[in-house]
Amino acid sequence: MIKNKPEAYGISSDNLLCMVQELETFVEDIHSISVVCDNDVIFSKCIQPYTEEPMQMLHSFSKSMNSIAVGIAIDEGKLHLDDLVIDYFKEYLPEEYDKRIDQLTVRNLLTMAANSCRLSTCFRGVTDSWITHYFTYKLPHDPGTVFQYDTGASYMLSSLVTKTMHKNVLALMKERVLKPMGITDIEWLESPEGNTVGGWGLYLKTPDIAKIAILLANMGKWNGKTLIPEEYLKEATRKQIDTPEEKYPVCGYGYQYWITADHSFGVYGAFGNVIVVNPEKKLAVAITAGASDKNGNPNRLISKIVNEKLFIPTERGTLETDVDGEKKLKKYLDDLCLPYPEGAKNSCLEGKWFDKTLSFEENDRKIQSIEINRKTENELLINFHLKDRLVSVEAGFENWITQEAVFDDPHHFLNSFSYAFKDDKTLVIKQYWLNMSGYDIYTLHFQDDSVNGMIITSVKLGGAVPIELSGNIQ
Helix, strand or coil: CECCCHHHHCCCHHHHHHHHHHHHHHCCCEEEEEEEECCEEEEEEECECCCCCCCEECCCHHHHHHHHHHHHHHHCCCCCCCCECHHHHHHHCCCCCCHHHHHCEHHHHHCCCCCCCCCHHHHCCCCCCHHHHHHCCCCCCCCCCCCCCCHHHHHHHHHHHHHHHCCCHHHHHHHHHHHHHCCCCEEECECCCCCECCCCCEEECHHHHHHHHHHHHCCCEECCEECCCHHHHHHHCCCCECCCCCCCCEEEECCCCEEECCCEEEEEEHHHEEEEEECCCCEEEEEEECCCCECECHHHHHHHHHHHHHHCCCCCCCCCCCHHHHHHHHHHHHHCECCCCCCECCCCCHHHCCCCEEEECCCCCCEEEEEEEEEECCEEEEEEEECCCEEEEEEEECECEEEECCCCCCCCCEEEEEEEEEECCEEEEEEEECCCCCEEEEEEEEECCEEEEEEEECCCCCCCCCEEEEEEEC
């Protein structure tokens, strides 16, 4: 929670409260907020059911961490900004490819002025060389001329680190950056080629994200020791290329960092998983979230709010202690909790459906049947019979119950459930995937001997499609 008095760092408790309130108003489904200054955490709040323990997938936040590894390789002379990419990977070139790839440089990859391999989904199902796969894409523009979001570029940068440093990005980052900071709980997905995927797939805990924020607020120094090459990070976090379609607060792109207004920069991951940094004031805000874009791009919204409500008003120096302001901030943070399903804790008709088998037709979640039993007055026991396993969970009424339960990817094993009856014939179950950004809402409608429903996922790369459930009660 509040670990250091804000005013001792020249930060107003009232400004912090205003920032958090505005974030909660305009950025839905925030999971954690940490504010750091100098070498210290001012406050860190995980919002129930999220806690400090689970490692969370941070999506494209990974790109900025990947860039650090590239910076180490460049600083040691193993890699150079104007090196041609194909000089490292000629054996991976397909028979037919866009010949402009011959002119592609490391700098082009870093500034995303390279290819059109936009999302991580471009590599889905690719079982042979991802490097070759990247070379099959047609370039949208001549290299180095126009910014084009390109997750594949981050993978190629990761592959270059493996090639030149003789270890992949995760191994290098553990050795040079993460271990010296005391960060030991980390996972990062790998490609079939053994390269860290680079542009996504990084999992970290909330306290360790705050440590990364401190490192960036101090421009690569940790307790006075340089962990990120200083000159590289300065170049990486200043504008290297325009991002023509962007509006305030984004004003350009560096080397896998977003450049924002008033001398700030951002580490951006999908759905509001960000760090916003003002290095001049040694101040940063780290957020994890599962926000959609219904109010606009959540990363841009976060940068705008943090900049206007915290960075600009903060002049540093020392302020008088504000006991009342700190109390108000603490109370607001203490009261934060992600919303439960709305409704009643029981149904007068539940006896017709509980302790029975709800058998479903084939569906994309591979749920063959569900059994629901009442465990206590405020808790349900739910058995999901999937195609290849049984998953048993508990759900609380106006309470989150967290447990290990693997539905698909073993990386996403920690889940929290809550339930409510919308009406006597409708049960709503909400499931937070605590290692991911989103949640699922199961809505089950009971009619005599049949059950119909829907699974709605809050956020998903490429867009979430509702899944219909239809079955009978046995």
